């Protein structure tokens with residue numbers, strides 16, 4: 001038995017376990033946290049990384065795709081990116097650790113390392129289900145992150161930008177964030193590689209919206225060309241709360257972005273938008289598990305994917321409507337532009353509906369650039385590559401513009417056009 | 425300025441020949457009208473001039489200012505001053521009209537080695553040209569051609585032409601879909617561009633437009649060939665008698 005397990009162990013699996021053993025005594029945490037970590041690592045050891053035989057990982061065979069794990073190392077940041085939106089309150093992690101003492105007016109900011117040391121983090125160091133490999137890896141290795149508490153009724157007008165910065169090596173962060181009843185805020189979560197070299201990053205954001213909270217949460221992933229980025233956004237949306245969740249993937253070599261969303265309060269509304277810009281020899285997987293679990297909730301999900309070169313993209317979107325979640329209205333769309341013959345995108349939308357009085361729908365399209373549009377732009381003197389970039393921009397801009405906030409729209413459009421300039 | 429010699433062209437996809445040995449010469453300063461029954465190949469000819477890749481030239485040549493342009497792509501031809509006002513302009517959702525105009529003007533300038541326009545200069549030019557053509561500036565805030573009425577699309581084409589200041593202007597049924605006032609405005613716009621170093625090719629079915637934009641030469645295109653060339657009297661003759669006689673004589 002033992003022999004068999006070991007013979008199947010990959011280099012990356014072995015490196016993960018070695019890395020954990022090397023950090024024993026060094027990772028923050030009290031006794032409860034240490035035993036929670038040990039349990040997660042044991043699971044990892046016994047189950048290994050998931051393969052395509054595990055349905056949730058069918059399109060992202062992590063065991064094969066994850067070749068190696070760089071050693072955990074100290075921060076080596078050489079770049080200090082400006083906040084996306086001028087005037088944002090900037091809070092940073094460097095190589096997975098919070099950067100000094102931070103305070104933001106109107107909200108309570110704590111460090112997750114403190115929660116680990118005090119043991120209050122222990123219950124959260126658990127998996128959502130048996131296929132929760134990201135929860136397992138992150139729970140094992142997480143060192144720090146920000147704990148943000150938006151008090152009830154707080155209306156924070158300046159955006160809060162969390163920058164998770166890292167160089168080569170490992171970085172594992174967690175961000176538990178709660179929005180009290182009626183709180184209004186915009187949070188930008190950015191993942192940025194600031195040096196060259198390979199990084200292995202995991203991150204979990206654990207977000208809850210109490211009654212009537214209105215939140216815009218934006219995830220911007222701009223990892224380096226050799227990085228592995230395993231991320232999860234866990235969300236609970238309470239009564240009459242509104243969450244606008246926007247995810248943009250514009251980097252990384254191997255990316256899995258999981259969105260685990262529980263629409264848990266009546267009258268709640270989720271507006272989920274995603275832009276995936278894929279190029280080179282990369283693999284990017286966005287997996288959504290969305291539960292409508294009470295009556296009278298609404299959601300819309302739109303993903304726009306652009307795939308260049310030999311890149312591969314995956315979207316798995318599961319909407320589950322519980323038995324008593326009557327009057328659920330959920331609409332999901334996944335539209336892909338394939339920009340080369342070798343580009344690939346697998347879209348797997350799924351509905352699992354137990355209630356009988358609901359409106360649910362999903363659609364997926366795959367296309368390439370409309371030749372008539374390209375010709376029209378070129379006939380006005382716009383060179384082919386520029387014209388193509390304009391059309392790709394148009395394809396994704398539509399959902400960025402929905403954000404309404406002009407500064408934010410401009411900043412995201414700049415990320416998109418910069419990416420396109422490098423890849424198109 | 426333009427010399428088309430024994431041009432043969434077919435649809436790239438299925439090989440159907442549309443242009444079958446076409447000859448046409450248009451001199452600088454000239455206004456040439458091309459007329460002909462539906463489906464005779466007028467739009468196809470204009471597409472081929474602009475470099476559309478759906479068509480394949482199998483024989484003959486197109487000389488523009490003495491240079492063979494068949495190897496140039498549409499953007500390169502546009503930068504050299506060839507402009508086609510489309511019979512059916514396409515709607516492009518997500519591309520803002522103003523951004524499109526600015527990129528087009530500046531890319532052409534870049535290709536010709538000229539300095540790019542500053543934003544204030546650009547906006548001033550667009551405002552002036554739009555006012556001349558009685559185009560509502562609100563229309564320019566919308567995505568390119570999206571939701572424009574038929575007539576608005578045609579005006580927007582002429583606006584682009586006025587801004588890009590091409591040397592060879594091809595107008596493919598710009599008159600169709602225009603009301604009487606708009607026809608006059610558009611014709612004035614075209615006439616304002618007339619100059620000794622510029623040529624205009626007007627594709628139309630109706631004399632009405634030619635009352636405003638008076639042609640120097642009139643050519644009848646039928647089954648992919650120019651079967652008759654004359655002066656403005658030829659258009660009047662067609663208006664009175666239709667194509668039957670001319671087609672009969674050519675056969």
Ligand SMILES: Nc1ncnc2c1ncn2[C@@H]1O[C@H](COP(=O)(O)OP(=O)(O)OP(=O)(O)O)[C@@H](O)[C@H]1O
Pocket residue numbers: 435442460461462463464465466467468469478511
């Ligand atoms: N891409 C294409 N695919 C199929 N048929 C085509 C294509 N392009 C042109 N044709 C055919 O070629 C012929 C010439 O078309 P074209 O549009 O050039 O005519 P036209 O002279 O402009 O007619 P109209 O006066 O109606 O505008 C028509 O029979 C048309 O159906």
Ligand SMILES: [Mg+2]
Pocket residue numbers: 466467468511596597
């Ligand atoms: Mg036509």
